[in-house]
Amino acid sequence: MLYDALIAPFLEFEFMRRALAGVVALALGGAPIGVFLMLRRMSLVGDAMAHAILPGAAIGFLFSGLNLFAMTFGGLIAGFSVALLAGLVSRVTVIKEDASLAAFYLVSLAVGVTIVSMRGTNIDLLHVLFGNILALDDQTLLVIAFNATITLVVMAVIYRPLVIECVDPVFLRTVSRAGAPAHLAFLALVVVNLVNGFHALGTLLAVGLMILPAGIARFWSRDITGMMMISVASAMVSGYFGLVLSFQTKVPSGPAIILVAAVLYVFSVLFGNVSGLVRQLFPGRHLEA
Amino acid sequence: MTAQLAFQNVTLGYDRHPAVHHLNGEIAAGSLLAVVGPNGAGKSTLFRGIVGILKPLTGAITLGGLKARDIAYLPQSVDIDRTFPISVFDFVGTGLWRTTGIFGGLGKTARAQIGQALASVGLNGFENRNIGTLSGGQMQRMLFARVLLQDARVIVLDEPFNAIDTKTSADLIALVRHWHAEKRTVLAALHDMEMVRSHFPETLLLARGSVAWGSTQQVLTADNLLEARRMCEAFDDGAGTCVVDAAHSRAA
Numbered sequence: 001m002l003y004d005a006l007i008a009p010f011l012e013f014e015f016m017r018r019a020l021a022g023v024v025a026l027a028l029g030g031a032p033i034g035v036f037l038m039l040r041r042m043s044l045v046g047d048a049m050a051h052a053i054l055p056g057a058a059i060g061f062l063f064s065g066l067n068l069f070a071m072t073f074g075g076l077i078a079g080f081s082v083a084l085l086a087g088l089v090s091r092v093t094v095i096k097e098d099a100s101l102a103a104f105y106l107v108s109l110a111v112g113v114t115i116v117s118m119r120g121t122n123i124d125l126l127h128v129l130f131g132n133i134l135a136l137d138d139q140t141l142l143v144i145a146f147n148a149t150i151t152l153v154v155m156a157v158i159y160r161p162l163v164i165e166c167v168d169p170v171f172l173r174t175v176s177r178a179g180a181p182a183h184l185a186f187l188a189l190v191v192v193n194l195v196n197g198f199h200a201l202g203t204l205l206a207v208g209l210m211i212l213p214a215g216i217a218r219f220w221s222r223d224i225t226g227m228m229m230i231s232v233a234s235a236m237v238s239g240y241f242g243l244v245l246s247f248q249t250k251v252p253s254g255p256a257i258i259l260v261a262a263v264l265y266v267f268s269v270l271f272g273n274v275s276g277l278v279r280q281l282f283p284g285r286h287l288e289a
Numbered sequence: 290m291t292a293q294l295a296f297q298n299v300t301l302g303y304d305r306h307p308a309v310h311h312l313n314g315e316i317a318a319g320s321l322l323a324v325v326g327p328n329g330a331g332k333s334t335l336f337r338g339i340v341g342i343l344k345p346l347t348g349a350i351t352l353g354g355l356k357a358r359d360i361a362y363l364p365q366s367v368d369i370d371r372t373f374p375i376s377v378f379d380f381v382g383t384g385l386w387r388t389t390g391i392f393g394g395l396g397k398t399a400r401a402q403i404g405q406a407l408a409s410v411g412l413n414g415f416e417n418r419n420i421g422t423l424s425g426g427q428m429q430r431m432l433f434a435r436v437l438l439q440d441a442r443v444i445v446l447d448e449p450f451n452a453i454d455t456k457t458s459a460d461l462i463a464l465v466r467h468w469h470a471e472k473r474t475v476l477a478a479l480h481d482m483e484m485v486r487s488h489f490p491e492t493l494l495l496a497r498g499s500v501a502w503g504s505t506q507q508v509l510t511a512d513n514l515l516e517a518r519r520m521c522e523a524f525d526d527g528a529g530t531c532v533v534d535a536a537h538s539r540a541a
Contacts, residue, residue: 039373160391164383167373167420174340174362175386175439222419224374 009247016243018136022144022200023239023257026209029148030193031231032155034210035217035224036186040166043211048105050194050206052082054112057128057198062119066127068139072195079191082108087187112203131202133253134246140199147196151189158182163224201254209235212261219272234264292353293318293443293474294339299348300531301331301338306524307346307531308334310497316476318353318442321469323489323505324478326517330495332478333365336445339476352443359387361441363432365448365478371421377431378416381406384438406434411460426457433461444468446477450484462488482509496520 010016037046056078060070082104089100116125136144155162161182164172172179197206217230242257251259270277292315301309309331316322324332337343338350341357352360361384382395382403389395395403407413410430415423423431429449436444446465450458466488468475479485485492485505492508494500496517501508 039370157391160389163373163375164386166370167375167380168367168369168383170342170364170368171362171383171435173342174360175358178391222374223376227374 005248006244009244015134015136016247018141019133019243019253020240022133022136022141023209023243024236025141025145025148026193026196026200027213027232027235027239029151029189030197030210031213031217031235032228033151033186033189033193034207034212034214034235035227035231036162036166037190037210038214038218039224043207043214045101046190046194046207046210048101049079049083049190050197050203051105051112052101052108053079053191053194053198053206054128054203055108055115056081057195057203058112058115061124061128062115065120066124068137068143068199072143072199075195075198076191078108079194080188083187083191087184109203127202129202129204130252130254131198131200131205133200133243133257136200144196144199147192151193154185154189158185162186201257205254205258208258208261209238212258212265213238216261216264216268219268219274219276222274234261238264291318292316292351293320293355294353295351297349297351299338299350300346301334301343302346303334305346306528307497309338309495310531311348312495312499314493314499314502316474318474319469319472320474320476320491321465321489322474322476323485323492324476324495325480325482325485325492325509326495326500327520330517330520331497332495333447335495336362336364336447336476336478339443339445355442359441360443360445361436361439363436363444363446363449365451367428367432369420369428371423371428373420375420376416377407377412377418377420377423378403380420381431381434381438384435387439402438403434406437407431409437409464410434426453429453429461430457433464437464441473443474444476446475448478448480450479450481458484485509 010020034046037043053075056074056076057071058074060067060072060074064070082101086100086104089095112128113125116128158178158181161172161176161178165179165182169179193210194206197209201208213231213235214227216234217227220230221227238261239257242260243253245251245260246253246256249256268276271279273279294316296312296314299309299312300307308329312335324335326332334343338345339352339357340360340362382399384406385395385399385402389399404413404416407416410433412427412430412434415427415431420428420431433449436446449461453461462484465475465477477489479489486509489505491503492505493502494508494513494517497520500517501513
């Protein structure tokens with residue numbers, strides 16, 4: 001029974017195995033990035049950038065249909081441009097990064113949907129907005145795995161300056177010039193992982209497997225290494241059970257994965273041992289010293 | 290005495306308005322210098338110029354062969370994200386940046402150094418605490434521990450004893466005197482004149498320009514302090530372009 005529900009679908013169907021490999025790769029790259037987005041209070045910035053990818057991917061779609069490389073390339077270009085432009089606007093003018101990103105994001109979503117509906121059908125539009133993790137082909141899977149690998153390597157390189165830039169940016173500026181390059185590299189990784197998420201979960205949910213696992217991790221660890229591990233694990237668990245849920249109930253797979261992550265998130269808000277609600281209501285008797 | 294820091298007609302400011310105006314002078318290596326002056330006198334701005342965060346509008350600051358990055362700097366309003374999940378030990382460890390860089394690990398010696406630095410500011414036992422759980426005074430001690438680890442020839446402290454209890458400031462001032470004994474150059478912006486008189490041999494009284502600069506006793510006279518207080522704090526929005534020549538500025 002349990003075997004039929006949890007394991008058989010993956011043994012039986014290749015598309016389920018691909019999807020599982022896809023979410024594992026997504027979790028490995030995206031979840032640690034999500035932790036940093038959250039700690040830098042950039043969760044919504046990540047969401048805005050996810051939307052900013054859409055017009056690029058849509059232009060790729062306009063030229064070559066649902067072609068992997070055209071859409072990846074378009075998405076990367078659009079994502080980088082918006083990240084750089086928004087960063088530039090916030091550094092040069094009085095507008096903060098979040099405000100300028102919010103402006104870009106609304107425009108991008110409107111432009112993207114318009115472009116896709118000019119040429120494609122409603123099904124294409126659904127594909128772009130919500131992705132289709134059950135239809136990952138070899139190439140897409142390779143692109144996702146490649147991006148996840150790059151992410152882990154670059155994260156290892158920029159980890160220390162990135163952490164110091166988060167905690168004490170002025171100190172980093174006085175001891176090193178690594179701050180700005182690390183920040184830019186981090187933004188690039190955000191874009192790369194959003195494009196990854198775009199292929200599997202679509203524009204609207206791409207950021208889901210980055211931010212929700214990060215939020216979950218915040219409730220279980222006080223330490224950044226622990227947080228990254230927990231976020232990766234919870235992203236993988238969400239991916240796995242989301243696929244099972246989708247297979248058994250015919251709920252679309254992207255939303256199913258995010259829903260499972262949401263359940264874990266709610267559980268963590270309630271029962272997490274770091275500032276979970278239950279813990280706050282019943283903290284136990286106070287200590288001696 | 291060789292000059293560790295030299296200011297040649299330095300003007301630092303924001304939006305073209307000068308906050309430090311035509312400053313000239315030298316700070317000898319090994320000095321222990323208090324920088325005093327009313328709010329808005331340009332103390333923090335001067336320090337930001339010294340550590341290279343702010344570029345002078347005119348003039349030059351020379352660092353006696355050092356790079357700005359070799360200076361340990363404790364800013365006044367520390368822009369630390371205290372919610373970030375990092376332990377006191379790791380935070381203080383960032384002071385070893387010059388030796389570890391981006392990739393270097395923390396070996397046995399480095400870990401011992403960090404432990405020692407924490408012990409010398411009385412923070413033993415705090416190693417694994419998150420920085421967000423520290424009180425204001427403990428936070429300041431932690432920042433001093435990081436400055437200790439930076440092992441810098443020049444140390445710049447911007448109002449380091451604000452809102453710190455007397456016991457903590459006494460401990461920290463002992464550390465400052467220890468740095469002075471080690472022939473490091475220490476600059477500190479301060480408001481407590483008693484503290485300046487009893488611990489700092491030299492003082493720069495700043496009110497945008499230098500009002501007086503020299504031995505503390507001669508600088509902190511009633512007349513000088515009154516003159517510094519007369520400085521107009523607000524920028525003049527209608528101000529024209531400054532025509533003061535370097536020669537006319539109040540040199541040290």
